[in-house]
Amino acid sequence: MTKDFDHGITAIDTGFFRPCFDASHLIVEHGRAAFIDTGTNYSVPLLLDALRARQLAVDAIDYVILTHVHLDHAGGAGLLMQQLPNAKLVVHPRGARHMIDPSALIAGATAVYGAEEITHSYGVLVPVPAQRVIEAPDGHVVDLAERELLCLDTPGHARHHISIYDARSRAFFTGDTFGLSYREFDTDKGAFILPTSTPVQFEPDALHASIQRMLEREPTQMFLTHYSRVTDVTRLASDLFVQIDAMVAIARVHARAADRHTRIADDLADLYTSRAQAHGCRFDAAQVRELLTMDIELNTQGLEVWLDKSKH
Structure with missing residues (x-):
């Protein structure tokens, strides 16, 4: 295509x-x-x-x-x-x-x-x-x-x-x-x-x-x-800035949790779902999470690596 x-x-x-x-x-x-x-x-x-x-x-x-x-x-x-x-x-x-x-x-x-x-x-x-x-x-x-x-x-x-x-x-x-x-x-x-x-x-x-x-x-x-x-472009850039900061905040909240990966992933899913639905997307929470499964997982991993590097 x-x-x-x-x-x-x-x-x-x-x-x-x-x-x-x-x-x-x-x-x-x-x-x-x-x-x-x-x-x-x-x-x-x-x-x-x-x-x-x-x-x-x-x-x-x-x-x-x-x-x-x-x-x-x-x-x-x-x-x-x-x-x-x-x-x-x-x-x-x-x-x-x-x-x-x-x-x-x-x-x-x-x-x-x-x-x-x-x-x-x-x-x-x-x-x-x-x-x-x-x-x-x-x-x-x-x-x-x-x-x-x-x-x-x-x-x-x-x-x-x-x-x-x-x-x-x-x-x-x-x-x-x-x-x-x-x-x-x-x-x-x-x-x-x-x-x-x-x-x-x-x-x-x-x-x-x-x-x-x-x-x-x-x-x-x-x-x-x-x-x-x-x-x-301007609106989308603003959306990115807000979400970058929100993702960092999520990572920091769960930095010391024993189940850090799961907690970060769940909060990222909630963040993206709430924003998608506020944007008027037709998908329910489960559908949003399904479409973004790969990205939620990779973003979680990225945040965890950043957290671990930040310690040093």
Whole structure:
């Protein structure tokens, strides 16, 4: 499933987990193109299908840009690069080594999800040759047929995270820094959003600062990996700030509890459910929790890692 937007931007559903959960974005400029985030190995045929549907050859892709190297964003990068003879891989300097040698990335993900789940959901990661990797520090500009894509260092969700600003569309491609907004939660009030503190590098102060830094460019739209375009940027940013603070408060309340994980997860579920229902979502509490099960669990883990690091 794909959806075309103005300024040559297309959202491609990567097929990960459920429909409208995980997106790759294609930007086309004067017959040249770039992917931002790739999904998993199983997403690669869908990305190639999107090229064919737009009558783009594989050698028209100049760049594969990764917001960060978590596997739902970057797991398919190596396999995709094998199909794109002219493409360079653009990634945060902290993430580059994990694309060249993904062994540590696989080990870290396996510790969180388990080996069987990694193979089932992501496949076998393919290394990217070092000579095809471009490190993108803060301020790096990707020149896509003279269309400048500005890479900003945006930690908070992960320390190896960049967000990409496209002045042509006044849009950021935000990976996970601008949170998660699943289309099932859209109402007449617009999009619903929540932060993601996926382990192991959640830093609430840095996340606040990264969001604020993006707002300073006055974007009119954000393209999220989960899931695609949102436009009520100022309201959604405010919602994220409130929830980041609420999540931190929940974690601190239960910091010393023997059943800390369960208590944090339950309070996060209550937080998201109450906000979703106030937003006008049609789901009851059980349905909200079911749709957000993965995110509640990962956010709980992220908060726990942050708590443990804060002790030191």
